[in-house]
Amino acid sequence: LGTVHSGLMDRFVGRASLEWWANREICLEKYGIDLVVTSDEVGTWQATGRHADLLDTSQREGWDFLMEMDPHFSVVFPGEDNSGILVRVFEAEEGTLTLMEVPNGHGSVNTPFDLA
Template sequence: MDTYEGAARLEWWANRHTCLCSVNVHVVIVSDASGWRISATLIPPLTGEERESWMFLVALSPYFTLRFDDDENATINVRVEEPGEGELTLSAA
């Protein structure tokens, strides 16, 4: 089993040139024989107004780009689910 833990950003792109949302997250990625799983926590927690915008975009489309802080060119397209406020589950898009 391989594990990665670190800082990243979730970005919501309207098109190739326009990013409408970028939030910092702490991710834990676990890869084993059954596949990989990613959990993330919003850092810092969103304010009321930020939360409204976040919920709007997730409802519009739950697909984000996950960009890793230690390698700006390393990205994964993910689907975001939020089972608890600020606690995210990411899956391959």
């Protein structure tokens, strides 16, 4: 199990969660993922994983909707107090997830929508 240092990951193998935030107050969804993260000598990290549990039809529809709206999630590691790292998520056809850290926490398109 690795540790997070100043936003950089040495190494991590285990369960984490992906959280999709509508704004600073509202987390619309959390997904458990099994994740492998490695870091190179300059601190750039690569992460791949899969959903920890098979998504049912409703969960899959929600996941696809969020990915289409904005594929930026916060990845939160065990023991961290909801201080996630902003990542862009890519999903291959066989279900493999690739996470790429978003430099300086920027990159989301901030799609506005009405929750009412």
